[in-house]
Amino acid sequence: MTDPTTPSSGWPDLARRDLGGAVVWANDEAFAARQNLVAPGPPVFDPTTFGPNGKVYDGWETRRRREPGEDVAVVRLAVPAIVHDLAVDTSFFTGNYPPEVAVDGLGLDGTRHELLAVSPVKGDTVNVFAVRCRYPVSEVRLRILPDGGVARLRVYGQAAPDPALVDALGVVDVASLELGGRVTDCSDRFYSSPENLLLPGPARSMGEGWETARRRDDGHDRVEIALACEATIAVAELDTSWFLHNAPARAGLRGRTAGGVWHELLPRTDLTPDTRHRFVLGDVPPVDAVRLDIHPDGGLARLRLHGRPTAAGRAALVARRSGPTPEDTP
Incomplete structure (x- = not known):
C-alpha cells in the first residue's frame, strides 16, 4: 500500500533511504536507531519485542533527559532540494513522543534556513507541516524538545540537481x-x-x-x-x-x-x-x-x-x- 504519510501536495520524499537519504548524526539513540527515521516504508509495531535497552521501536528514540536541552538528528537528503512539506511521524509513540519539534536546513552556501519553527506535535500521529522556505538545502536537522521518539521524518520537495x-x-x-x-x-x-x-x-x-x-x-x-x-x-x-x-x-x-x-x-x-x-x-x-x-x-x-x-x-x-x-x- 502507499505510504500514508504522503501529503496531498504530491512532492516525493527526498530523505528516504532507498533514494539515497541517510541519517548522518544523532546525539543520542539509546533506545532506537537513528537510521529508522528514513526507512522507506511506514513504521510497524510489535508489542512483544523487547531488547537489552528496553522496548524495540521502529523509529528513533532517545533516553529520558534529566537536564535541560534537546536531542538532534541530522539527515542528509538524497539530493539537494527545495522542501515543500515535512512529516514528523510519531506512530506508536504514545507516552514517549517529544511534545515539540523544529527543523532547519543547510543551504548550498552553508547558510542555515528555518524550515519549521518550534512547533507542537501529537503522539501516534503523522504531523504534517507546510514549509515556506524556497532555498535548496542539502541536509535537514531535526530537533526534538526535550527528548523522546519519532518513527519517521519525511522531507517532501523538488530536487535541485547541479x-x-x-x-x-x-x-x-x-x-x-x-x-x-x-x-x-x-x-x-x-x-x-x-x-x-x-x-x-x-x-x-x-x-x-x-x-x-x-x-x-x-x-x-x-x-x-x-x-x-x-x-x-x-x-x-x-x-x-x-x-x-x-x-x-x-x-x-x-x-x-x-x-x-x-x-x-x-x-x-x-x-x-x-x-x-x-x-x-x-x-x-x-x-x-x-x-x-x-x-x-x-x-x-x-x-x-x-x-x-x-x-x-x-x-x-x-x-x-x-x-x-x-x-x-x-
Missing part, C-alpha cells in the same frame, strides 16, 4: 526523482506507489515497483509524470522485471509540450513480462510531462526517460538551484 553535472552527463533520465521528476497523477495505487517507477537502480522484487488492482471494466490504468525539466526524450525504458504474471499486456507514452499540447511518443506497444524494454523514440518534440498508459492494468518495475534538457529546461534547473530572487522572497 546543472553542471547534468551538462556533463549529456543524456539523463529526466523522469528521475533525483533530478526533480515527480508523479502528478495516477489512476490506481492499490498495491504500491507509482513513485517507485522513478527510483534509482533496478527493482529487487515485485514489491519495489508500481502495481495496480485487477480491472473488471473496459478502462485502463495510467500515471502522469512531471519531468525534471523540459527535455527531448531519445529513449524510453519500460521495465517489467519481476512482474511474471501481472505485467501490462501493452503500454504507450504521450508527452506534453510547453504549450500544453499532448503528442504521442510511443504508440500502444506489446510488452513482455519480466523484461526491460528499450524504445528509441525518433523525432519527437520537447516535452515537460509524460503520461504512461498501461493496458489494461498490472505492474512495472521502473520507467526511464532518457533525454537532453532544452535551453529552457536547463535555465529552469539553474533557477531552481539558485533559490529565490529578492522579489520572490516574501
Whole structure:
C-alpha cells in the first residue's frame, strides 16, 4: 500500500533511504536507531519485542533527559532540494513522543534556513507541516524538545540537481526523482506507489515497483509524470522485471509540450513480462510531462526517460538551484 504519510501536495520524499537519504548524526539513540527515521516504508509495531535497552521501536528514540536541552538528528537528503512539506511521524509513540519539534536546513552556501519553527506535535500521529522556505538545502536537522521518539521524518520537495553535472552527463533520465521528476497523477495505487517507477537502480522484487488492482471494466490504468525539466526524450525504458504474471499486456507514452499540447511518443506497444524494454523514440518534440498508459492494468518495475534538457529546461534547473530572487522572497 502507499505510504500514508504522503501529503496531498504530491512532492516525493527526498530523505528516504532507498533514494539515497541517510541519517548522518544523532546525539543520542539509546533506545532506537537513528537510521529508522528514513526507512522507506511506514513504521510497524510489535508489542512483544523487547531488547537489552528496553522496548524495540521502529523509529528513533532517545533516553529520558534529566537536564535541560534537546536531542538532534541530522539527515542528509538524497539530493539537494527545495522542501515543500515535512512529516514528523510519531506512530506508536504514545507516552514517549517529544511534545515539540523544529527543523532547519543547510543551504548550498552553508547558510542555515528555518524550515519549521518550534512547533507542537501529537503522539501516534503523522504531523504534517507546510514549509515556506524556497532555498535548496542539502541536509535537514531535526530537533526534538526535550527528548523522546519519532518513527519517521519525511522531507517532501523538488530536487535541485547541479546543472553542471547534468551538462556533463549529456543524456539523463529526466523522469528521475533525483533530478526533480515527480508523479502528478495516477489512476490506481492499490498495491504500491507509482513513485517507485522513478527510483534509482533496478527493482529487487515485485514489491519495489508500481502495481495496480485487477480491472473488471473496459478502462485502463495510467500515471502522469512531471519531468525534471523540459527535455527531448531519445529513449524510453519500460521495465517489467519481476512482474511474471501481472505485467501490462501493452503500454504507450504521450508527452506534453510547453504549450500544453499532448503528442504521442510511443504508440500502444506489446510488452513482455519480466523484461526491460528499450524504445528509441525518433523525432519527437520537447516535452515537460509524460503520461504512461498501461493496458489494461498490472505492474512495472521502473520507467526511464532518457533525454537532453532544452535551453529552457536547463535555465529552469539553474533557477531552481539558485533559490529565490529578492522579489520572490516574501
